[in-house]
Amino acid sequence: MTPPTPPTVHLAPRVALARLPTPLERSPRLGAELGLELLYKRDDLTGLELSGNKARKLEFLLAEAEAARADTLITCGGVQSNHCRATAFAAAKRGLAALVLLRVPDPSRPPALEANALLDRLAGAEIRWVSHDEYRRRAEVMEAVAAERRRAGRRPYVIPEGGSSALGSLGYVAAVAELRAQLPEAWRTGPLTIAYAAGSGGTGAGLELGVRVAGWREARPVGFAVCNDAAYFRAAIAGLCADARRRWPELPEVPPAEISVDDGFIGPGYAQTTDEALSLIRHAARADGVLFDPVYTGKALLGVARRASEPGGLPSSRVVFLHTGGAFGLFPFAERLARAE
Numbered sequence: 072m073t074p075p076t077p078p079t080v081h082l083a084p085r086v087a088l089a090r091l092p093t094p095l096e097r098s099p100r101l102g103a104e105l106g107l108e109l110l111y112k113r114d115d116l117t118g119l120e121l122s123g124n125k126a127r128k129l130e131f132l133l134a135e136a137e138a139a140r141a142d143t144l145i146t147c148g149g150v151q152s153n154h155c156r157a158t159a160f161a162a163a164k165r166g167l168a169a170l171v172l173l174r175v176p177d178p179s180r181p182p183a184l185e186a187n188a189l190l191d192r193l194a195g196a197e198i199r200w201v202s203h204d205e206y207r208r209r210a211e212v213m214e215a216v217a218a219e220r221r222r223a224g225r226r227p228y229v230i231p232e233g234g235s236s237a238l239g240s241l242g243y244v245a246a247v248a249e250l251r252a253q254l255p256e257a258w259r260t261g262p263l264t265i266a267y268a269a270g271s272g273g274t275g276a277g278l279e280l281g282v283r284v285a286g287w288r289e290a291r292p293v294g295f296a297v298c299n300d301a302a303y304f305r306a307a308i309a310g311l312c313a314d315a316r317r318r319w320p321e322l323p324e325v326p327p328a329e330i331s332v333d334d335g336f337i338g339p340g341y342a343q344t345t346d347e348a349l350s351l352i353r354h355a356a357r358a359d360g361v362l363f364d365p366v367y368t369g370k371a372l373l374g375v376a377r378r379a380s381e382p383g384g385l386p387s388s389r390v391v392f393l394h395t396g397g398a399f400g401l402f403p404f405a406e407r408l409a410r411a412e
């Protein structure tokens with residue numbers, strides 16, 4: 072692959088957290104098995120202690136936090152949130168405090184710390200357990216925690232769920248330019264599917280904006296929902312793109328009808344997985360030597376595999392699979408993975 076030039080997004084400052092560019096690799100076997108030309112964009116290798124796609128968003132979010140002289144990052148997510156854990160490590164790296172609100176069924180009976188929640192604590196983040204009800208009002212609850220910190224003389228900066236704001240999405244506007252520069256000429260000029268897992272929509276918004284900023288008409292992002300349906304994600308992604316355009320009017324418009332989201336592989340829901348996804352994770356580890364996670368990338372890869380076998384199931388047979396990370400998510404499924412053969 073041609074050596075890439077580091078991309079720049081001139082819209083907002085960033086701090087360096089991610090190791091960029093991430094590698095672009097050909098799938099050694101799985102792609103051919105699926106009848107695809109399959110490349111992996113290895114955003115699981117952004118570094119920041121395995122923070123995957125969150126590292127790209129946090130580069131922009133932390134630049135804003137530091138410009139505001141913040142000393143405490145506040146964010147929220149599920150108990151196994153990759154984003155919260157990434158924020159905890161980004162905070163530690165930059166000498167900031169972190170407070171994460173983690174959603175659990177019963178905050179008075181918090182779960183044993185394992186996987187990502189354990190790593191939050193390891194990185195020094197303060198954990199507040201919140202109920203599903205409180206989580207529904209998360210913006211309000213985070214604002215209340217921020218006010219409490221201000222009264223204590225701190226300078227908090229609130230990061231929305233998943234790091235998914237217009238600003239966080241710029242990480243993926245830059246990633247599209249990075250990817251384009253890495254691709255062989257033929258891949259840049261023909262139809263291309265960019266497959267990704269959609270969790271809170273920030274990555275999708277960045278990709279949709281990014282391909283338009285690059286004038287890259289042949290590239291079609293396809294999001295595989297890991298929770299919520301396609302209509303939800305089309306609205307969420309279009310909403311983030313519209314926010315971005317209000318802030319940076321030079322950005323292109325992204326009509327909801329042009330956003331492709333496939334909600335056929337959600338399984339039982341957020342933070343959960345299916346036997347089919349676990350079995351594909353095992354197969355991909357053996358066939359390609361690449362590790363996918365059960366609740367994001369494994370479901371998206373399953374979506375790619377299934378749609379590849381349907382005529383017109385994907386926009387093209389050339390596919391870049393955006394590997395967004397999530398390896399720690401394997402461990403809560405250790406038993407099921409060990410049992411499955």
Ligand SMILES: *Cc1c(COP(=O)(O)O)cnc(C)c1O
Nearest residue numbers: 153270271272274367395396397
């Ligand atoms: C957060 C996350 C996603 C989803 O990204 P969004 O921008 O929230 O849609 C996908 N994969 C992994 C591994 C993640 O941690």
